[in-house]
Amino acid sequence: xxxxxxxxxxxxxxxxxxxxxxxxxxxxxxxxxxxxxxxxxxxxxxxxxxxxxxxxxxxxxxxxxxxxxxxxxxxxxxxxxxxxxxxxxxxxxxxxxxxxxxxxxxx
Numbered sequence: 001x002x003x004x005x006x007x008x009x010x011x012x013x014x015x016x017x018x019x020x021x022x023x024x025x026x027x028x029x030x031x032x033x034x035x036x037x038x039x040x041x042x043x044x045x046x047x048x049x050x051x052x053x054x055x056x057x058x059x060x061x062x063x064x065x066x067x068x069x070x071x072x073x074x075x076x077x078x079x080x081x082x083x084x085x086x087x088x089x090x091x092x093x094x095x096x097x098x099x100x101x102x103x104x105x106x107x
Contacts, residue, residue: 027035
């Protein structure tokens, strides 16, 4: 049976429970395999957390350049959307008085 590597995120109670479980033969092979998988998952999550923490502390220049480009494109789309909405509203306001006048003439 392999023991999971010691992680700084393990609490003392988790570490004691793990060693107590490893010493006893009460665990079936399937249960031990599940525990090993959970330990490996914990290690992977801790590694990912450390990596994400380091990335958030010092973002790379490539990420910042990509975000700037995305911000410019988003601003352009927002401006075009506002212009389109303004155009639609203006066209509706122009048509409404003409349509009301035609309806009054028909009655």
